[in-house]
Amino acid sequence: MQPIELPIATADRTNTLQTFLDVRSALPFTGYQLSPWLGGRTEGLRRLASFDVSSYARTRNQVGPASGVSLLGPYIRHGLITLAECRTSAIRKSGGNPPVKFLQELAWREYYQRVYAQMGDAIMAKNIEAPKVELGNLPLPDDIRFGATGLACIDENINELRETGYMYNHARMWVASYIIHHRKVAWQQGAKMFLQHLLDGDPASNSLGWQWIASTYSHKPYLFDQGNVQRFSDHCSRCSAARNGSCPFREYIDIPPAREFSKPLPMAQKTESVAIVDEGRLPDLLWVHGDHLDVPANTALANHPDVPAVFIFDTTLASSRKISLKRFGFLYESVSESFQRHAAGGTIYVGDPVEILSSIADGKHIATTATPAGRFYEIRNAIAAAGTSVTTLMPPQFVPDTGAVPNRFMKWWKAVEDDVLTLQPRLLS
Numbered sequence: 330m331q332p333i334e335l336p337i338a339t340a341d342r343t344n345t346l347q348t349f350l351d352v353r354s355a356l357p358f359t360g361y362q363l364s365p366w367l368g369g370r371t372e373g374l375r376r377l378a379s380f381d382v383s384s385y386a387r388t389r390n391q392v393g394p395a396s397g398v399s400l401l402g403p404y405i406r407h408g409l410i411t412l413a414e415c416r417t418s419a420i421r422k423s424g425g426n427p428p429v430k431f432l433q434e435l436a437w438r439e440y441y442q443r444v445y446a447q448m449g450d451a452i453m454a455k456n457i458e459a460p461k462v463e464l465g466n467l468p469l470p471d472d473i474r475f476g477a478t479g480l481a482c483i484d485e486n487i488n489e490l491r492e493t494g495y496m497y498n499h500a501r502m503w504v505a506s507y508i509i510h511h512r513k514v515a516w517q518q519g520a521k522m523f524l525q526h527l528l529d530g531d532p533a534s535n536s537l538g539w540q541w542i543a544s545t546y547s548h549k550p551y552l553f554d555q556g557n558v559q560r561f562s563d564h565c566s567r568c569s570a571a572r573n574g575s576c577p578f579r580e581y582i583d584i585p586p587a588r589e590f591s592k593p594l595p596m597a598q599k600t601e602s603v604a605i606v607d608e609g610r611l612p613d614l615l616w617v618h619g620d621h622l623d624v625p626a627n628t629a630l631a632n633h634p635d636v637p638a639v640f641i642f643d644t645t646l647a648s649s650r651k652i653s654l655k656r657f658g659f660l661y662e663s664v665s666e667s668f669q670r671h672a673a674g675g676t677i678y679v680g681d682p683v684e685i686l687s688s689i690a691d692g693k694h695i696a697t698t699a700t701p702a703g704r705f706y707e708i709r710n711a712i713a714a715a716g717t718s719v720t721t722l723m724p725p726q727f728v729p730d731t732g733a734v735p736n737r738f739m740k741w742w743k744a745v746e747d748d749v750l751t752l753q754p755r756l757l758s
């Protein structure tokens with residue numbers, strides 16, 4: 330397939346919409362609307378500046394307008410702002426006193442990224458541990474997919490996800506728990522629905538979030554009752570099931586323990602090549618991907634302002650997964666802004682990254698920024714095997730490397746806590 334070059338996005342979102350509709354046969358996506366959330370580092374920094382961290386710990390469990398969460402997820406996930414920038418801003422706003430709860434949530438992201446780097450793409454498909462309760466294996470039914478279960482705490486949050494690409498953390502927990510434990514759907518099916526729509530959809534945080542709810546990466550399943558929904562949202566006031574006594578969450582459900590409870594599952598360690606290769610010479614081209622779209626997260630862009638960049642909407646990946654237009658639009662706005670700021674500019678393509686990079690970089694040298702994603706290594710290794718040399722640079726670190734990651738967050742937290750909660754972490758390797 331011939332690569333398609335996209336223009337750099339402007340503020341005119343009608344053009345953005347048309348640009349995607351024009352390439353839909355090459356780049357399949359679901360839906361017809363862009364998200365109301367604007368892409369780009371500028372918007373991420375604006376949100377970071379206006380975020381009131383002082384009310385975070387008290388209100389983060391609320392779902393809806395009363396919630397004081399940062400709404401930074403998509404900007405962090407795509408490398409538009411870094412965890413270190415969020416930490417600096419939050420500690421300064423708190424007059425030097427670290428806001429522990431918020432910083433600990435940033436650390437959860439870092440922890441999941443490290444688990445992903447250690448275990449690879451298997452975390453998206455396989456149980457990490459034996460489940461502690463009986464799990465089902467059903468496909469995702471349409472009433473859940475389209476937010477039509479008749480339960481306000483489920484439907485309103487799924488509809489918000491479908492319309493905006495965002496869902497509050499506590500609502501993610503309710504929806505995932507309902508899907509897995511009440512409807513006996515395979516957690517992988519629910520995780521796929523989230524990845525289709527979430528602007529912050531991330532292989533690590535999403536899969537491990539679902540596995541945590543399922544009890545395949547935690548000591549017990551996450552279950553909730555109606556009292557929890559009433560305390561942290563106003564969904565029940567609009568719910569006929571809550572009014573007429575048919576709410577399935579009136580009481581905690583009783584799920585029998587899994588028969589295989591004591592059997593540990595063999596968890597394959599990552600097998601693909603993850604070597605960080607530094608060719609030690611100046612690149613002719615920078616390959617930017619969706620995990621680090623802008624500086625300072627993208628070390629290649631930050632180190633080489635005079636080298637032109639390229640970003641590719643991956644048609645091979647898009648054909649094998651459902652991805653919503655909201656997600657593509659967010660990426661497009663974000664990378665366009667990044668390339669407008671990058672001194673040597675950049676080009677945006679739609680096509681297969683291996684084919685495009687191999688043809689435009691023939692005999693040249695590419696630099697890129699490392700990420701744990703399996704598809705990244707697949708592409709990088711294929712272009713290297715075809716004769717194009719690639720330097721893979723490390724992104725800026727949030728906390729120092731601590732070696733093998735333990736199987737529970739709190740064990741890892743003990744090793745990094747002092748570095749997370751300070752403006753001056755230990756020297757990063």
Ligand SMILES: Cc1cc2nc3c(=O)[nH]c(=O)nc-3n(C[C@H](O)[C@H](O)[C@H](O)COP(=O)(O)OP(=O)(O)OC[C@H]3O[C@@H](n4cnc5c(N)ncnc54)[C@H](O)[C@@H]3O)c2cc1C
Pocket residue numbers: 389398399400401402403405406434435436437438439441496497498499501502505523527529530531532534535536538539542
């Ligand atoms: C089933 C399930 C699926 C999830 N899928 C994703 C996903 O695909 N991508 C994703 O980034 N997060 C995911 N999360 C974690 C969390 O829900 C989101 O990070 C958070 O809701 C983003 O909103 P915020 O920026 O307003 O969060 P805030 O509460 O303001 O937190 C600030 C930042 O800390 C990080 N963070 C907070 N909570 C978590 C957490 N539990 N795990 C990992 N990082 C966290 C995020 O980067 C977040 O942006 C999932 C959680 C669950 C239970």
